[in-house]
Amino acid sequence: MRPYVVTDGRAHPSRNTFDLVTLVMAYGDRPLTGLSPEKRRLMELCMGGALSVAEVASHLRLPVSVTKVLLSDLVDSGHITTRSPIPSAQLPEAQLLQEVLDGLRARL
Amino acid sequence: MTDHISEVMVWCLAAVAAVVLVLLLRQHRITTTVRKRNAALEGSLRARDAELQHLVAVRLPAVADASGGPAPLPGLLDDRLAGTDYARSLQSVMELFQQAVEKAQVKADMSAKAALKASMRALQGLAHEQQLSISEMQERHDNPDVLRDLLEIDHANSQFGRRAQAIAVLCGSWPGRQRAASPLIDVVRGATSRIRDYRRVQVHSQIDIAVISRAVEPVVLAVAELLDNAARHSQPNTKVEVSLQPVHNGACVVIDDAGVGMDGQEVQRAVAWLSGRRPVDVARLGDPPQFGFPVIGMLAARYGFSVSVDTRSPYGGVRAVLFLPSALLTHLEPDVSHAQQEPAAVPAAEPRPATPSAETRLSVAPLHAGALPRTAPERPGPATTRRGSTSPPPAGCPSAAAGSRPAGRPTTGPPPPPPPPHLPAALGPLRRGAPRPLGGGDRPAHGRLRPGHPVRSCGEP
Numbered sequence: 001m002r003p004y005v006v007t008d009g010r011a012h013p014s015r016n017t018f019d020l021v022t023l024v025m026a027y028g029d030r031p032l033t034g035l036s037p038e039k040r041r042l043m044e045l046c047m048g049g050a051l052s053v054a055e056v057a058s059h060l061r062l063p064v065s066v067t068k069v070l071l072s073d074l075v076d077s078g079h080i081t082t083r084s085p086i087p088s089a090q091l092p093e094a095q096l097l098q099e100v101l102d103g104l105r106a107r108l
Numbered sequence: 109m110t111d112h113i114s115e116v117m118v119w120c121l122a123a124v125a126a127v128v129l130v131l132l133l134r135q136h137r138i139t140t141t142v143r144k145r146n147a148a149l150e151g152s153l154r155a156r157d158a159e160l161q162h163l164v165a166v167r168l169p170a171v172a173d174a175s176g177g178p179a180p181l182p183g184l185l186d187d188r189l190a191g192t193d194y195a196r197s198l199q200s201v202m203e204l205f206q207q208a209v210e211k212a213q214v215k216a217d218m219s220a221k222a223a224l225k226a227s228m229r230a231l232q233g234l235a236h237e238q239q240l241s242i243s244e245m246q247e248r249h250d251n252p253d254v255l256r257d258l259l260e261i262d263h264a265n266s267q268f269g270r271r272a273q274a275i276a277v278l279c280g281s282w283p284g285r286q287r288a289a290s291p292l293i294d295v296v297r298g299a300t301s302r303i304r305d306y307r308r309v310q311v312h313s314q315i316d317i318a319v320i321s322r323a324v325e326p327v328v329l330a331v332a333e334l335l336d337n338a339a340r341h342s343q344p345n346t347k348v349e350v351s352l353q354p355v356h357n358g359a360c361v362v363i364d365d366a367g368v369g370m371d372g373q374e375v376q377r378a379v380a381w382l383s384g385r386r387p388v389d390v391a392r393l394g395d396p397p398q399f400g401f402p403v404i405g406m407l408a409a410r411y412g413f414s415v416s417v418d419t420r421s422p423y424g425g426v427r428a429v430l431f432l433p434s435a436l437l438t439h440l441e442p443d444v445s446h447a448q449q450e451p452a453a454v455p456a457a458e459p460r461p462a463t464p465s466a467e468t469r470l471s472v473a474p475l476h477a478g479a480l481p482r483t484a485p486e487r488p489g490p491a492t493t494r495r496g497s498t499s500p501p502p503a504g505c506p507s508a509a510a511g512s513r514p515a516g517r518p519t520t521g522p523p524p525p526p527p528p529p530h531l532p533a534a535l536g537p538l539r540r541g542a543p544r545p546l547g548g549g550d551r552p553a554h555g556r557l558r559p560g561h562p563v564r565s566c567g568e569p
Contacts (some may be wrong), residue, residue, distance in 0.1 A: 001294060002266055003246060004259040005301040011256035037293060037314075063246040065255045 003066040006038050011065070013072035020064065023050040023083045024071060030079045038062070039070055039079075046080060155186045156194060163198055171206045213389075220390050225279035228272045232284070235269035263306070270302040270332055274403045277329065278388055283407065287324040289438055292317045292352055295324060296361060299331035305339040305348075312351045316439065317359050323436040326407040330415065333400045334363050334428045342367030342425055349423075359437055361430040366423035377401075378417050384409025412436060 026046035035043065038060060045051060045059050057067035074080045162185040170181050181202070189195045242262045249255060277283055290298075293314050300309045319327055338348045346366040353360045370378065380386050381401035388402045408415050414431045421427035 001297055002262055002301040004263050005297055005306060007259075009259060009263075009307055011259055012252040037297075063243075063255070065250050065252065066246065 001038075003062060006036070006062060007066055007069040010069055013068040014076055015072045017075075017082060018053050018068045018071055020052065020054040022053050024053065024056060024080050025050045025083065026080050027078065035079075039074060042070060042074065043079060050083065155189060159185050159189060159194075159198065163201065167202060168205055171202060172209055217389055217391065221279040224390060225276050225281050228276035228279065229281060231272040232269060232276060235265055235272060238265050239269065263301075266302045267304060270329070273329060274333065274399050277406060278399055278403050279390065283325040283329055285325065287321055289318050289321045289440060290324050291440065292319055292359060292361070292432075292437075295319050295327055296331055296350055296352065299328045299335055302328075302332045303336040303339060305344070308339055308344070308346070309335055309348045309350060312349065313353065315352050315354050315359065317352075317354060318438050318440045319432065320436055320438050323411050323413070323432075326411045327413065327430070327432065327436075330404045330407050330413070331361055331363075331430060333404050334415070334430065337400050338363050338365035338367065338426065338428065341365065346423070355431070358431055358433040360432070363428040363430075364421035364423055365425035366421070367425035369420060369425050370417070375418050381405045382408065382415050382417065
C-alpha cells in the first residue's frame, strides 16, 4: 500500500503536536465505522495502552510523517488522545550516594 | 469434230468447277472452324490474363490485408475457369502466399513482442529501484512539504510501473513478483494506488476474504486497468464506486462509473478481448494503443478469473464485474502465538488482529530505560549522516546501520537498509522487526505469516 493512498494524497497533518515520543491512547468507546483499514489497525494497536508515535509508525510500517497525518485525523475525529512522554525518573546523584555509603560505613 | 471438242471442254470445265466448288466449300468450313477455335482460344487467353491480373490486384492484397479474421477471401473472376488446372494453380499460389504472409506476421509479432517485453522489463526494474529510493526518502524526511512532493513522485512512479507492467504482460511476461496472500480490500486499494485518479475511487464494504498469493499481482493489475478505464471515461467530478461482494462460489469486485458508457460495438469488442481467446497482435491495438482490455483478458484466461463489462452501472456508465472463483480465495487466520514468538513478524495489516496484551506489547517493544530521548531530536537535514546505532542488533540480524559495522569487517553483499535517521537508536530493532515491503511498494499489506511461510530476513535487500 503506497502512503499517498493511506493519507488520500495529504502530507500535512492537521495539527503539529506530534513528535516521535508523543504517546497516543485510543478511546475504546468510539465507533470504528467509516475508518480506513490503516486507521482501524491504528485504533486496535492503541486500545491496549499508550504507544509512542514512533512505535505506531513502526507497527503500521508507514513513514513517521505519514503516520502523523493519520494520527492528527484521529485526534480531530475524537478517536485518540495524546500525552507528552513520561519524563524518566531522576536518579540520585552519585556523590550523594557515595556520601550515604561513607556515612553508613562510618556508623557500622 | 469441233462440236466434240467443245463438248469435252464444257464437261471438263464443269468438272473442274465442281471440284473447285467442293474445295472452296471445304476450305470455307475449315476456315470457319479455325476462326472459331482461334476466337475461343483468344477468349480463354484473355480470361486467363484477366484472372491473373485479378489475382495480383485483388486476391493477393486481400490475403495480405486479412487480419486473421473469418472474412471470406475473393474467388475467381471468371467461373468458366473453375475446376481447370489453371484455377487450381492459382489457388496454390494463393495458399503459398497466405502461408508466407502468416509466417511473416508471426515472426514480426514475435520480434516486436520480444523487443517490447525486454524494454518494459528494463523500465519496470528502473521504476522498482526508484520506488525503493522514494520509500527511503519518505522514511528519512519528516518535513510535510518534502513529503508532499515525494508522494506526488511516488504516485507518478507507480503509474509508470503499471504501464510498463501491463505492456510486458501483453507481450507474454509474467505479472511480476509473487506476493503474500492479501485481503481483497488491500488488493483493491493496491490497484487504486496505481491509477491517476486514485482519489476518486471509493471502496465500500469490507469482506473478510483474501486472495491467494499466486493471484494477488494479476488481480491487482486487472483491477487497476478496470479502475483506470472507469476513471478516464467519466467526468473528473464523479466518483468511481467499488464494492466487494461475496457470492456463492467466490467473490466479486464490482466497479461502477458515472461515465458515458459503451455502445454495442464497443461492448462487443471489449467482450471479445476480455474472453482472452482473441490472439493479441501488438501491432493492431490502435493508435494510441488500447492495452487495457487485452491485458485483463490475458490475465483472466491465465489465472482463472473472469471479467464482464456488458451491464450498465446505476449511474449510467459502465459496470465492470471481476469474478474471483473460490479457488483463488482464502481466509487469513490471525495467529497470536506466532506474534509472541517472533515479534519480527508482527504483520502490518492483518485483517482483524487480536488486541495485543500488555505482555505482547512489551515483548514487541524491548526498550531499555533511557532509550527514548526526553525531547524529540532535531530533524536532520538531508546532508546529515547518521551515526551507527548503539543498541546491539537482535540475534541473527546484521546491524542495520552501515556505520555500526565493526571497523575492518568486510561487508558482503548489498548493505541492509539503515533505519530512518530520525528514529532513536533503541527503535532500530523495532524498525528492523517490521521490514517494509520491498519491490512493488504498493504491495498490499499481508496477513500474518503462517508457520512454514518464509520470513524475510531483516537484511534482505
